[in-house]
Amino acid sequence: MKVAIVGASGYAGGDLIRLLLTHPHAEVTLATSRKHAGQPIETVHPHLKGFTGLSFENPEPEQIDADVAFLAVPHTAAMNYVRKLLDRGIRVVDLSADYRLPKDVFERVYGVPHIDYFEAPYGIPELHRNEYRNTMFVSNPGCFPTGATLAAAPLARYAHTVIYDSKTGVSGAGDNPSATTHYPNVGDNVNPYKWTSHRHLAEMRLELSRLGSKATGYFTPHLVPVNRGILTTAHILLSEPLSQQEVERIYRDYYKDEYFVRLQFPMLAAVRGTNFCDIRVESEGHRVVAASAIDNLGKGASGQAIQNMNVMFGFDERDGLRGAGVLP
Incomplete structure (x- = not known):
């Protein structure tokens, strides 16, 4: 092909x-x-x-x-x-x-x-693959919405508010140098930007509604001195409390057949260069914290695009994407 x-x-x-x-x-x-x-x-x-x-x-x-x-x-x-x-x-x-x-x-x-x-069709395969099998076109999601949505999706219908806090590597800004990505401005630093107005928030809110949630979504990104990766912490505020055991069961059941979602401690190095999304959750009753790690150029862009191509053509979704991460 x-x-x-x-x-x-x-x-x-x-x-x-x-x-x-x-x-x-x-x-x-x-x-x-x-x-x-x-x-x-x-x-x-x-x-x-x-x-x-x-x-x-x-x-x-x-x-x-x-x-x-x-x-x-x-x-x-x-x-x-x-x-x-x-x-x-x-x-x-x-x-x-x-x-x-x-x-x-x-x-x-x-x-x-x-x-x-x-x-x-909006191409997060774990959520929407049945909408674009054998289609001619699919829209690949943004990197922030991918990591954020996968972190929150299993609990979206239980939530009334979801607050996403993301830390992203510099490659998310593209390959054109700028003052924002100049090394002295990034190294040894953490910079919040577009605190309440990042354009990916529109995708995040749309995905919450697609998942049957009435929750309000909020989002603040931060630039951190790494090349690749996004670590997202989703604060999921629930209408009714859920125990740690209930939350873990919900996530296991939701992602039990998903090769590219791993329920383990999220580390940027563990997903670097891959199409994996690693997620861990912790509940304190009415608030659940779900943290996810993706490679912004992998599951956040090119890896997911290839996974979407595989869905469109009926290939194994893992084709071209079986490599492990690079750790350390």
């Missing part, structure tokens, strides 16, 4: 190439980049030298030849590609935010008009 990665020079694009090297049914045959067109892949992704033989290309959407395309382009750019690819029979996994939200919510949160809106 031929795979095109549109926007392959970024961190997510590089991780897609790396992970798909071991996929039994897929081969990356096209990696696009406007800026680096004509250059070998390893000029941007030196860890991939000797693995692909590919060079970046810059075709028009109408010239892309593939069975599936991953869109690893900036938010508001994907909507310029999707229809042209779908019309040619190419399945699409979109890593941008362009189809994650209802049209009015997207335009309010991202501040631009949506030029090609349609209602798309």
Whole structure:
């Protein structure tokens, strides 16, 4: 199966190439980049030298030849590609935010008009896989909403309030240097940002409602001096108290058949480079604390995108994603 990665020079694009090297049914045959067109892949992704033989290309959407395309382009750019690819029979996994939200919510949160809106399935497989088996398109969730939602999902219908506190690695900001990601501003520091207004909150609240919850969601992210990973602490406030034993049983039952959700102490190093989400819960009655760890480029982006591709095509969801984390 031929795979095109549109926007392959970024961190997510590089991780897609790396992970798909071991996929039994897929081969990356096209990696696009406007800026680096004509250059070998390893000029941007030196860890991939000797693995692909590919060079970046810059075709028009109408010239892309593939069975599936991953869109690893900036938010508001994907909507310029999707229809042209779908019309040619190419399945699409979109890593941008362009189809994650209802049209009015997207335009309010991202501040631009949506030029090609349609209602798309939201790709957290553990929660929604049955909605996009054999479909042509799936919208890959944001990294923060993935870790937060998986942490809270089993108790969502019991909650009246959910407060998410997340610590994220610097790679979540992308590969363009800025004052925010400048090493002296990040090293030996923890920086809260967009305290009450991060755009991923809209996805988190939408997911709570999809899970049948009437809970109000809140979210504050923090930037921490690590390369990869998101550690989310979800404070789940319940209408009725639940004991530790009840909460543990609920989580075991909810995720009993989910390979990529592990109920163990969440450590960023244990999920680094993987598609796993590690979760542990502790109850004090009316408040349950659920902490999750994901790799923001793995389960938070490229890993989950490949898992979604596997769902769409009917492959084993673990294909291309069986690697262990890197610890220490």
